[in-house]
Amino acid sequence: MTGRSRVTVVEPGLLALVQDLGRTGYAHLGVGRSGAADPVAMRLANRMLGNDESAPVVEVTNGGLVLTVDGPCLIAVTGAPLSVTVGARRRWTHEVIAVGAGEQVALGTPRQGLRSFLAVRGGFDVPPVLGSCSTDLLSGIGPAPLTAGTVLDVGLATDPRPTTDLVVAPPPPMPDEDVRLPVRIGPRDDWFEPEALRMLFRSRFEVTPDSDRIGVRLDGPSMPRRIRSELTSEGVVEGSLQAPPGGRLTVFGPDHPVTGGYPVIAVVRARALPMVAQLRPGQGVRFHRG
Template structure:
């Protein structure tokens, strides 16, 4: 019998996610995928899956999952209480759930999204090359609800189960994310980017997988009118007429008609995805040269670290 995951309780919002379906923006299909990809990748590595395997993305926890067969699982992302078959368990490490056992994931202490990976991956049908739920277009499996049953086993096993050498850093209480000038920053007064970075913005309750809606100092336009609809990158900071910015996340539309004042650095987008309503978020302006320099310095540090390991290479799960 095929191993399955039975959803007893999905929490406020839960979906199946992998790393998304790139390459279809010209058809109006967002990339979608995990809102916090590094957390999903880590969860998959911890249970020996390929990083591309599908897992479960929980929003504000509150989930209960029953496993019909014994399974290795890992819980990553927003830290929260975890219980496996009635016993307290940890996050960011592989854990065993016996046949018929229930994995319970509580409400995160900080952050918004938690990921559950299962050895062999969640084996729902692929659509356009991905198993991800897209909340904007409706492509992929529907959001999970009590009574949903998910098959396990998608041929995604990559390695033996090994823990990462170091746990991921804790989520900051007040994240600061880097932002590069956007393609339409000339639609704003010269001080707009300075104003964006001068004070914190509050994440509002209207935020979702499409974008994080922010409340704070309005960004003043230098031009009236609206743009023709144009392509929107992941991390675009789009500004509607009211002046309150929106940071586009995983399910953002491929095009939009409001000007983009800046674009959040890709490496910092998981911090935005983990910001919950009421959290404060700050921006730090970087120019392209300094951003490229920082990326180069991080790559150089990784290469030096690899050279210091026995055998001259970094060993990862």
């Protein structure tokens, strides 16, 4: 990228958001971190282009994004694998793609996984809010979700071009079958009957269609409570497995509230959160100690 270009959204698909690595240090004000749901995929897209790993990208849910560029640029799409059509050319995720001035870029539908990340060399030049360009859907902080006609400026690339070994990167595994998620027990496992943990580890749960960046909601058995009084709201983190009385388990995502009033029976390990971001409605989930 040698000069400033602009990207215009033609179709946003189901949901397209500007994301970076999120905002930290504001939980005491009720503002969560937010940031890319799959930061591993986001970092990879930026590295492939020679950007800083934290440069803003577009997070696309279930494909469908269509955009045009008014100047030549390099892009990379990572995360959930899908087709990338540039003009009349068919390309794929996890490769560096040259886009000519005036060409249209269209993302297909993922074969596996849910979220893909489109980066441009130089990053998207978006004004930060509280130190981050991320869109937080719960708080409404950050850029608005992309709509048809949204224009994004492309920043000037200052880092060296990527080395050849990063021009193509292997896509990560995105299983269609049940996903096994490692968890750490607690902090409120003592609020549940002893059989609750046995149920948690022996049961199959299913991702529901109303899942979003705030939380992945799961159909499955309810965790029997030992303490039935109300819990004073307390801090929660991404990956918290919250169990409301008589309700569905929810795995908190990047836009989760900073406090919660229902007990957390376990927390998904940080290393597995990128997989949580890629869970599709109807997909099975099982938990294990890890």
